[in-house]
Structures are given as C-alpha cells and as structure tokens.
Amino acid sequence: MSLPPSGALSGGRVVTPDGVLSPGWIRLAGSRIDAVGLGEPPGPTRLPLTDLGGAWVLPGFVDMHVHGGGGTSFTEGTAEDARRAAAFHRRNGSTTMLASLVTAPLADLEARAAMLAGLAAEGVIAGLHLEGPFLAAARCGAQDPRHMIAPDVAAFASLHAAAAGHLRVITLAPELPGATDLITAAVQAGVIAAVGHTDATADVTSAAVDAGASHATHLFNGMRPLHHREPGPVGALLDRDEVSCEVIADGVHLHDTAIRLVARAAGPGRLVLITDAMAAAGMPDGRYRLGSMWVDVAGGVARLAADAGPGAGAGPRVSGAIAGSTATMASVVRHAVAAGLPVTDVAAAASTNPARVLGLAGRTGALCPGLDADLVVCDETFGLRAVMRRGEWVTRSRGPNR
Numbered sequence: 001m002s003l004p005p006s007g008a009l010s011g012g013r014v015v016t017p018d019g020v021l022s023p024g025w026i027r028l029a030g031s032r033i034d035a036v037g038l039g040e041p042p043g044p045t046r047l048p049l050t051d052l053g054g055a056w057v058l059p060g061f062v063d064m065h066v067h068g069g070g071g072t073s074f075t076e077g078t079a080e081d082a083r084r085a086a087a088f089h090r091r092n093g094s095t096t097m098l099a100s101l102v103t104a105p106l107a108d109l110e111a112r113a114a115m116l117a118g119l120a121a122e123g124v125i126a127g128l129h130l131e132g133p134f135l136a137a138a139r140c141g142a143q144d145p146r147h148m149i150a151p152d153v154a155a156f157a158s159l160h161a162a163a164a165g166h167l168r169v170i171t172l173a174p175e176l177p178g179a180t181d182l183i184t185a186a187v188q189a190g191v192i193a194a195v196g197h198t199d200a201t202a203d204v205t206s207a208a209v210d211a212g213a214s215h216a217t218h219l220f221n222g223m224r225p226l227h228h229r230e231p232g233p234v235g236a237l238l239d240r241d242e243v244s245c246e247v248i249a250d251g252v253h254l255h256d257t258a259i260r261l262v263a264r265a266a267g268p269g270r271l272v273l274i275t276d277a278m279a280a281a282g283m284p285d286g287r288y289r290l291g292s293m294w295v296d297v298a299g300g301v302a303r304l305a306a307d308a309g310p311g312a313g314a315g316p317r318v319s320g321a322i323a324g325s326t327a328t329m330a331s332v333v334r335h336a337v338a339a340g341l342p343v344t345d346v347a348a349a350a351s352t353n354p355a356r357v358l359g360l361a362g363r364t365g366a367l368c369p370g371l372d373a374d375l376v377v378c379d380e381t382f383g384l385r386a387v388m389r390r391g392e393w394v395t396r397s398r399g400p401n402r
Contacts, residue, residue: 007048008041012057012377015347016367026057026367026375031391033373052377055385056343059351059366060095060374061329064169064358065129065218065246065274067100067290069281069328074099074125075291079115086124088282089275092328095374095389096355096364098168099125100276102291103132103143106155110162120166126358127168130159131217134182135197136173141222142304142323143197144292151182160189167191168358171217173198174208174233187212192357197222198233205236209243215357216245218276219262221253221322238265244357246272249336250327252301256339263341263349271349272357273332278302278324295323302326334382 007028014024016036025041027034041049068074070088072081082099089097099116101109109130119125134152137145149155151172160167169192172179183193195208196217201224216237224232237243245266249259253276263271275281280288280297287305288295294305304321329350336346355365364372373391378384387394 007050009050009052009057010041012052012055014057014367015059015343017348017352019344023054024057026373028373028391031373033367033369033371035369036367054380056378056380056382057367058333058343058347058376058378060364060372060376060387060389061093061273061333061350062126062354062358062360062365063089063094063097063275063277063329064272064354065100065131066094066097066277067102067324068279069275069277071279071283073279073289074116075102075104075112076289079119082116082119083124085279086119089277089328090389090394091387092282093330093333093376093384093387094275094328095372095376095387095394096126096360098127098129098358100129100131102293103135103140103145103147104291105147106133106149106158109133109159113159113162113167114164117162117164117166121164126360127166128163129169129171130167131171131196134170134172134176134179135222136176136199138199139173139197139222139224141197142290142293142295142321147292150176151178153178153181153185156182156185160191169194169215171196173200174213175200175204179208180211183208183211183213195233195237199224200233202231202233202236202239205233206240209236209240214242214244215272216243218248218253218274219245220258221248221276238262241270244270244272244353246274248276248325248327249273249332249339250275250325251335252325253322259336259339260341263345268342268345268348269353271345272354273329273336273346273349274354275327275329275332276325277327280324281326281328283326290323293323297326300326330376330378330382330384334378337382 010025014021068085072084171194186193193213194215226234377386
C-alpha cells in the first residue's frame with residue numbers, strides 16, 4: 001500500500017469514540033485531523049486521496065508503562081539508547097508513551113529522570129513513570145528488593161525535581177509506612193499515584209484510593225491475589241470507579257478469561273492496555289538487562305535469570321519470575337481483540353483512556369477533529385500495516401510483531 005505524506009484517507013473502518021465508521025474517511029490538515037466522516041469524503045478536493053481498502057484505522061496507541069524495546073531501554077544506557085527504544089515502539093504503533101523506570105538507588109533514579117526529562121522536553125516521550133522504589137519487597141517480581149525503600153516525601157520531592165516537571169506516574173505499595181503522605185504529595189504535585197507491587201489488603205488499598213491514588217499498575221501482576229474473603233488490591237481497585245486499571249494483554253501475564261473479566265468489571269472507560277515491555281521486545285531470544293537485573297527470554301517470554309544480578313540470592317526475589325514483556329502495543333491490541341474484547345473498547349483501552357488519564361485527551365488518543373493525526377492502520381486480523389504520528393507516516397519495523 002503506497003501512502004502519501006498527507007491528504008485524506010478513505011475506504012477504511014475508522015474506529016472513533018462513537019463507533020466504527022465503515023467505510024469511513026479522515027481528512028488531514030498538517031499535523032492534525034481536520035475532519036472524520038462516514039462514506040466517501042466530500043469533494044471536490046485537491047488533497048491526495050488514499051483508499052485503505054477496508055483496513056482498520058485506530059487512534060495511535062498510548063503506552064503509559066514501557067521500559068524499553070528493540071534491544072535498548074529507558075532503564076539503563078545512554079540518551080541515544082532511550083531514543084532508539086522510543087523509535088522502536090513508535091514504529092509499532094505507540095505514537096505516545098511514557099518512559100518507565102524500575103527500582104534502583106535514589107541517586108541513579110534521579111540521574112535517569114534528569115536525562116529522560118530532556119527527551120520529554122523534546123517530545124520524544126510524553127513523560128516519566130517511576131515504578132519504584134516505594135514498593136513491597138514481598139511482591140517485588142523482577143525488581144531488585146535491595147533498593148526498595150519506604151515511601152518518603154523528601155525522596156519523592158528530589159525525584160520530582162530531577163524529572164523537571166515531566167514525572168507523570170509513580171507506583172507505590174500503599175501498605176508501607178509513609179504511603180498516604182506520599183500519595184498526598186504526588187497528587188498535590190500533579191503526579192498520578194498508582195497502586196502496584198503490593199501485598200496490601202482490600203481495606204488498605206481502598207484507603208489509598210480515598211487519599212488520592214487513582215491508577216492500578218498492571219492489575220493482578222505483582223499483587224496479592226484476589227480471594228473471596230480478602231479481595232486484596234485487585235478487588236479494591238476494580239471496585240472503585242475513579243481508578244483506571246492497567247492490564248498486560250500479551251497472552252503471558254494474564255489468562256484471557258482474566259482479561260475479559262477485568263474489561264467487564266472496569267467497563268470501557270477504565271481499562272488501560274500496556275506493554276510493560278523491556279529491551280527484549282522485538283528481539284531474538286537471549287539474555288537482556290532490566291535495570292540491575294538479568295532476564296532470560298525464551299519463546300518470547302521474559303523471566304528473571306537464576307543469576308539475575310548482584311545479590312541475586314537475597315530477599316524474596318524468585319528466579320523464573322515474569323520480568324516485563326516482549327510485547328508491542330500492536331501485538332497487545334491484536335491479542336485483546338482475539339481474546340474477545342470489542343474493537344471499540346480495545347481502541348479506548350489502548351489510546352483514549354490512557355490519554356485521558358495522562359491529561360492528554362485534548363491532544364491525542366482518538367480519531368477526532370482537532371486532535372493530532374496519530375493513527376494506526378491494521379489489516380483484517382489487526383496485523384500492523386502503517387503508523388502515522390502527527391500527520392507523518394512512520395516507517396514500521398520489518399520484523400514480525402510478537
């Protein structure tokens with residue numbers, strides 16, 4: 001399919017917040033969407049017209065939880081490495097993304113935050129997500145428990161300052177001492193407080209929501225399990241209408257039944273699809289880094305290595321724990337549709353909802369006039385065909401999307 005640099009797209013199945021326009025058209029005006037409609041675009045027009053031949057057109061994906069991809073990451077390496085990770089995910093449909101960091105010593109996190117803040121200022125990424133260090137060692141997953149600390153407002157202030165206004169989300173365990181004060185400080189600073197990597201009870205989790213926590217970091221994963229007499233964080237977060245809930249719909253982290261149950265419980269307005277991708281996304285099986293940890297990837301599944309890193313035998317860390325994903329948003333969206341979620345709900349969860357959560361709904365996240373021309377073109381089975389970011393076509397990865 002030959003795609004001109006600008007103009008109008010027609011003959012697609014255009015997924016909008018109001019439903020699917022089939023056939024639908026999109027008219028572009030520079031970097032923005034000028035108009036969207038059903039049927040054929042109104043004429044006459046001097047703009048180049050591309051017939052999409054029935055392809056699906058979804059809003060560009062907004063990944064608010066991603067650590068890396070294409071062999072590089074946000075958690076270690078240079079600014080150029082971080083640029084390459086962002087470029088990899090853009091080619092695979094993520095026109096907007098946060099750079100997620102994992103638990104590390106505070107000084108290291110401050111340095112990474114300062115470096116990534118520069119990329120956020122350039123528009124390479126939309127901001128930062130701190131997944132740690134205020135997490136529960138009992139639910140550390142593939143993160144390093146040696147550097148996990150109790151929530152500390154002064155430490156948060158230092159991290160927030162290092163991020164130079166670009167810190168968007170911080171994940172914490174609400175059962176830890178000082179968590180409520182940190183939630184309050186985060187909300188006052190305009191940072192989303194997310195519950196994750198936690199062994200909290202349902203009551204403690206609900207109290208954290210009362211204090212201002214409004215997001216769930218990869219629901220089910222890194223959490224006390226749901227139980228009928230102690231619903232834990234999963235039950236409490238699903239029970240609160242003000243909480244948006246991430247899920248990693250990659251076929252590894254959650255059973256498809258769990259994905260469908262969360263989608264029904266959260267409804268189409270609260271579900272957020274993420275990748276939680278690490279450097280191994282889009283790469284061959286092998287050994288990769290995730291922060292201070294070594295991760296082995298086999299069959300596209302990333303697991304903590306037995307010799308994961310310094311102090312690998314310390315604490316509750318378990319070799320073989322799932323360590324992020326090798327997914328792209330394109331593959332997550334494809335899997336979510338195959339799992340039975342309606343296409344309109346998937347588009348909302350992959351784009352509209354995370355854009356709203358991040359305060360970006362006035363710029364991106366939907367195929368609506370006035371928003372950035374961020375879109376993804378997919379074939380009949382939701383295989384990725386092309387990506388547009390701010391009105392310009394992005395050359396996509398030639399390799400298969402996992």
